[in-house]
Amino acid sequence: MTGETERLFSATGRVYVLLRRETDRMIDVEWVAADAAYAREVVQLARTTGQPELAELADRIENLHPLLRHEAAPVAATPARPEEKYLNSLR
Amino acid sequence: MKRLFALFALLAMLCGLSAPAFADEAVPAAAAATTEAAAVAAAPAAAPAAPAAVPAPVPNKGDTAWMLTATLLVIMMSIPGLALFYGGLVRSKNMLSMLMQVFSIFALITVLWAIYGYSLAFTTGNAFIGGFDRLFLKGIFDPATGAVANAATFSKGVVIPEFAFVAFQATFAAITVALIVGAFAERMKFSAVLLFSALWFTVAYLPIAHMVWFWAGPDAYTDAAAAEAANATAGWLFQKGALDFAGGTVVHINAAIAGLVGAFLVGKRIGYGKEPMAPHNLVMTMLGASLLWVGWFGFNAGSALEAGGTAALAFANTLIATAAAVLTWLAAEWMVKGKPSLLGAASGAVAGLVAITPACGWVGIGGGLIIGALAGMVCFWGVTGLKKLLGADDALDVFGIHGIGGILGALLTGVFNTWGLGGTGIVDYVNNTIVDTSISSQVWVQAQAVLTTLVWSGVAAFICYKIVDLTIGLRVKEEDEREGLDTTSHGERAYNQ
Numbered sequence: 397m398t399g400e401t402e403r404l405f406s407a408t409g410r411v412y413v414l415l416r417r418e419t420d421r422m423i424d425v426e427w428v429a430a431d432a433a434y435a436r437e438v439v440q441l442a443r444t445t446g447q448p449e450l451a452e453l454a455d456r457i458e459n460l461h462p463l464l465r466h467e468a469a470p471v472a473a474t475p476a477r478p479e480e481k482y483l484n485s486l487r
Numbered sequence: 488m489k490r491l492f493a494l495f496a497l498l499a500m501l502c503g504l505s506a507p508a509f510a511d512e513a514v515p516a517a518a519a520a521t522t523e524a525a526a527v528a529a530a531p532a533a534a535p536a537a538p539a540a541v542p543a544p545v546p547n548k549g550d551t552a553w554m555l556t557a558t559l560l561v562i563m564m565s566i567p568g569l570a571l572f573y574g575g576l577v578r579s580k581n582m583l584s585m586l587m588q589v590f591s592i593f594a595l596i597t598v599l600w601a602i603y604g605y606s607l608a609f610t611t612g613n614a615f616i617g618g619f620d621r622l623f624l625k626g627i628f629d630p631a632t633g634a635v636a637n638a639a640t641f642s643k644g645v646v647i648p649e650f651a652f653v654a655f656q657a658t659f660a661a662i663t664v665a666l667i668v669g670a671f672a673e674r675m676k677f678s679a680v681l682l683f684s685a686l687w688f689t690v691a692y693l694p695i696a697h698m699v700w701f702w703a704g705p706d707a708y709t710d711a712a713a714a715e716a717a718n719a720t721a722g723w724l725f726q727k728g729a730l731d732f733a734g735g736t737v738v739h740i741n742a743a744i745a746g747l748v749g750a751f752l753v754g755k756r757i758g759y760g761k762e763p764m765a766p767h768n769l770v771m772t773m774l775g776a777s778l779l780w781v782g783w784f785g786f787n788a789g790s791a792l793e794a795g796g797t798a799a800l801a802f803a804n805t806l807i808a809t810a811a812a813v814l815t816w817l818a819a820e821w822m823v824k825g826k827p828s829l830l831g832a833a834s835g836a837v838a839g840l841v842a843i844t845p846a847c848g849w850v851g852i853g854g855g856l857i858i859g860a861l862a863g864m865v866c867f868w869g870v871t872g873l874k875k876l877l878g879a880d881d882a883l884d885v886f887g888i889h890g891i892g893g894i895l896g897a898l899l900t901g902v903f904n905t906w907g908l909g910g911t912g913i914v915d916y917v918n919n920t921i922v923d924t925s926i927s928s929q930v931w932v933q934a935q936a937v938l939t940t941l942v943w944s945g946v947a948a949f950i951c952y953k954i955v956d957l958t959i960g961l962r963v964k965e966e967d968e969r970e971g972l973d974t975t976s977h978g979e980r981a982y983n984q
Contacts, residue, residue: 400762481824482763486576486884487834487870 399479404429404460411442411453418445432463439464544646546637553794554651560785561658565593565665568782572775572833573669574981576883579767580971581673582981588677589665592684596661599688604660605653607689608696614723616694617701624653639704640792643916647792655789660696663738664688669883670746671753674968675961677976683955687745691947692737695940698722699729699737708916729936730904730913730929732801733790735845735897736940743890744941745948747881752952753961755880757968764882769829776833780809783840787847800911801847805840808847808859812839815863823871831867834888838866841892846900850910854903858896866892897937901930 408428415421421441428435435457442454458464570589574582596604606621620626627636627649637646638653664684668675702725707717718726724736731737756764766772787805791798816835817827842862843855850858869887881887904910904924912923955961962968967975974980 399765479763479765482765484760485871485874486764486766486882487828487830487867487887 400460400462401429403479404457407453407456407460408438411438411450411457414447414450414453415442415445418447418450428457429461432461435461435464544637544644546647547645547793549794550640550645550647550792551651553798554647554655554789554792557785557789558651558655558658560782561655561662561789562593562782564779564782564786565658565662566590568775568778569662569665570775571771572779572837573672573883575768575771575773575775576669576766576830577672578764578971579982580973582767582973583979584677584972584976585668585672586981587977588668588680591677591681592665592668593661595681595684596664596688597657599685600657600660601653604688604693605656607693608660609652609656609701611701611703611720612697614721614726615698617697624650627653638792639706641705641797641914642793642795643705643919645793652792656696659734659738659786660688660692663692663734663742666738666742666885666889667746667749670743670881670885671749671961672882673972674756674963675749675753676959676963677972678959679955679961682959683749683951686951686954687944687948690951691741691745691944695741695943696737698724698939699731699936701725705914705916711917714917724936724939727935728913728929728932730849730900730933731845731897731936732848732900733787733844735841735893735900736936739841739844739889739893740897740937740940741944743886743888743893744945746885747877747879747890748945748948749952750879750881750886752949752956756882757965759880766830769833773829773833776836780836780840783809783844787840787844791848797848797911800851803852804843804847804850804855807852808843808855808862809836809839811856811859812836812842812863812866815860816867817863819864819867823867834866834870834884835863838862838869838888838892841889842866842896842899845893845896846903848911849900849913850903851908853909854899858899858903861899862892862895865895894937897933898930901933902926904929 405425408423408425412423412425415423419441423438423441424434428438439454439457442450442457445451566589570586573589574585577585601624603619603622605624606619607617610617610620612618628634629636636649638649638651640647664687667684667687668680699722702721703717708714724731729736758764783805784802788798788802791801813832813835816831816838820831821827839859839862842858846855846858866888869891870884871887873891874881874884874887877886901924902908904912905926906912906923908926910924912921914920915922952961963972963975
């Protein structure tokens with residue numbers, strides 16, 4: 397599992413917990429990673445709750461998900477994760 | 488593969504056949520030393536009619552102890568220093584493979600060095616390669632007298648036991664080849680790494696080492712005619728006057744260009760440029776860099792071959808220039824990328840060490856400081872701007888640091904060697920004095936050494952990679968690369984919880 401996939405699962409896991417707590421709805425974490433349409437629905441659902449943490453996690457899933465990344469709006473004003481600088485170079 | 492194993496089996500048999508002979512001849516070191524000392528002491532008495540005869544030089548115990556210590560330090564640089572430095576920079580699934588490659592190459596090159604490497608690098612042959620006089624290190628130990636042959640240093644009448652020189656230089660050969668693996672890390676077959684290492688060592692390292700470092704020794708330079716005759720037997724770049732105190736060309740440029748060619752020929756890692764490939768453990772990398780820095784004192788100061796003032800100068804330059812490089816790398820990184828990183832500090836240290844390597848015994852402290860300071864900034868560009876320009880997946884930036892740092896250090900050695908800039912000048916062994924060098928002519932000679940190394944090693948590496956590709960293949964299967972080389976190539980993991 398790549399570091400990016402690990403972070404996608406981690407973010408989706410947190411969405412699972414928060415959605416269940418806020419809306420009593422449960423999602424399939426593995427299916428989020430596998431299916432773009434389902435992932436898009438989960439992202440939208442997370443945003444409609446109005447909960448800031450869920451909104452931030454929705455942004456993160458969009459940026460991490462290989463099938464959604466091109467749809468994601470550029471995330472501004474969030475600190476760059478250390479891993480991102482290793483995309484094209486080591487140093 | 489079967490052919491490869493057959494080759495190794497043959498080599499093993501050869502070693503096995505020669506071993507009993509050495510065992511039979513072995514005598515305690517103390518006995519050998521006593522015999523030598525007795526022979527020297529007895530010489531005047533045995534030849535009273537020739538009072539002018541100069542007794543054969545005897546190794547100084549301090550020099551010998553220092554050279555053995557320096558050799559140990561260089562071994563520590565390779566294993567574990569370089570192995571940990573590289574290992575921390577790869578993904579965790581390839582950690583063990585990096586350790587394994589460095590460890591195995593060290594062993595392989597050491598054996599090849601004893602069989603034919605030392606002989607081809609450091610005996611008289613032609614200007615480009617030595618001969619076979621020391622094949623299997625024959626002739627160094629005389630079982631009849633228990634004497635060990637001596638090797639020249641850089642001072643007239645000063646020698647060290649040749650075995651100390653053999654071992655010291657063996658570690659240089661081994662670490663040079665091990666440096667290359669950083670360029671094609673995480674995707675090359677282990678058998679291909681070994682075969683390439685043996686081939687490149689033979690056709691690139693040995694000739695370059697001979698060209699740059701082989702000479703008859705200072706005692707051969709008694710007068711102008713003798714000096715001319717002695718010079719004619721030296722390596723091609725040595726004859727030209729190239730200055731490379733501890734291996735800027737022989738070790739760093741040599742390995743770096745071979746690594747860059749490998750990065751192009753082996754190809755990019757799967758996912759390179761699409762997914763981040765973060766170093767899995769920068770603590771290991773910092774530990775490795777620190778071991779490299781400490782070990783480098785053996786590498787550089789040991790290259791004086793004596794425990795004297797030149798060794799101390801090389802030691803001080805290695806300390807100070809490296810510290811300057813750490814600071815300038817961090818400053819550049821801070822300004823360009825916004826944050827100073829630990830990897831930047833470790834990389835700056837290695838860049839400074841590389842750049843000061845050819846210069847450490849030839850320049851003063853001021854020159855060393857400038858070389859180190861420039862190395863930190865220029866090598867930072869080497870691993871960022873230049874890396875993008877080249878477009879190769881040089882995984883651990885072997886060329887960006889060792890190539891660029893080596894070239895910078897080699898050229899600046901020609902600048903800062905002059906007295907006017909605090910350098911040492913060079914020794915005139917005929918008149919037994921020190922003479923100044925001209926910056927322009929020395930830089931031109933240095934540039935010729937750099938270009939020769941780049942072209943020779945680059946072409947040799949290309950041929951070696953192609954031979955390996957056509958015989959056993961360079962690259963692991965795609966699924967093996969995704970799984971990681973630790974389990975697919977070695978059946979182990981670096982970390983088991």
